[in-house]
């Protein structure tokens with residue numbers, strides 16, 4: 780690997796309206812002939828994105844499960860007065876305990 784001491788990261792920062800500039804950080808690594816600082820190292824970025832994606836997938840699965848549950852519960856009680864359902868919560872719980 781090439782010595783990167785004192786050299787600048789080659790990541791272009793897009794500030795909008797044409798105010799683009801190179802990252803001001805010092806490079807710590809070379810990938811495919813380009814120098815990168817710690818946060819713009821393509822391998823680091825890839826790893827970080829994969830972690831974010833995995834986290835997002837877990838959150839998304841939880842959300843899907845939540846909505847599925849709501850939809851199942853709602854489909855059971857559709858057309859039944861909410862006050863009536865609330866009054867009978869203990870009975871539903873008993874039923875769940877008996878069958879589980």
Ligand SMILES: [Zn+2]
Nearest residue numbers: 788802816819
């Ligand atoms: Zn950088």
